Amino acid sequence: MPPADWLHVGDMGAEQSCCAKRNDIKPQTERQISRIPRKEIAASTDRVGIGAYFQKCSTDPGALQVKSLLTSSPAHKCGKIQVGDIILKVDGENVYGKKLAELADVLLGPTGSKVELEFKSKNTGNTYEVLLLRGIASLN
Numbered sequence: 001m002p003p004a005d006w007l008h009v010g011d012m013g014a015e016q017s018c019c020a021k022r023n024d025i026k027p028q029t030e031r032q033i034s035r036i037p038r039k040e041i042a043a044s045t046d047r048v049g050i051g052a053y054f055q056k057c058s059t060d061p062g063a064l065q066v067k068s069l070l071t072s073s074p075a076h077k078c079g080k081i082q083v084g085d086i087i088l089k090v091d092g093e094n095v096y097g098k099k100l101a102e103l104a105d106v107l108l109g110p111t112g113s114k115v116e117l118e119f120k121s122k123n124t125g126n127t128y129e130v131l132l133l134r135g136i137a138s139l140n
Helices: 027-035 038-045 074-078 100-107
Strands: 006-009 018-021 052-056 064-069 086-090 114-120 127-133
Touching: 052 100, 064 074, 064 086, 074 127, 086 100
Parallel strands: none
Antiparallel strands: 006 018, 052 064, 086 114, 114 127
């Protein structure tokens, strides 16, 4: 579960991909979201991510980095994305300098849809791309 100051975005029954700092979302929106049953959110929006949590980078204020990966999620299964890697682009759109909520807007999408991501490796500094299918983490 995300820390108390994080809002989980795109929860479809199992923990899912993207979180946004509560400060990035208007209080009335957060209250409205929390009152909607999770099944209803899933049925009405059907927007899921890749199974990765992101946070602001402490060494680069414009960057968003991978905070954690959910086991058996598309992000985890691809084997390339590592904690600390910085996300640069989503489907060719630059996300450097964006807020977490703005990242969620472009990262979340219909289950099974393709999403192309570009990252900068924390370990090597090299950039790499991955093509993933959005979806929830499998429970087995």
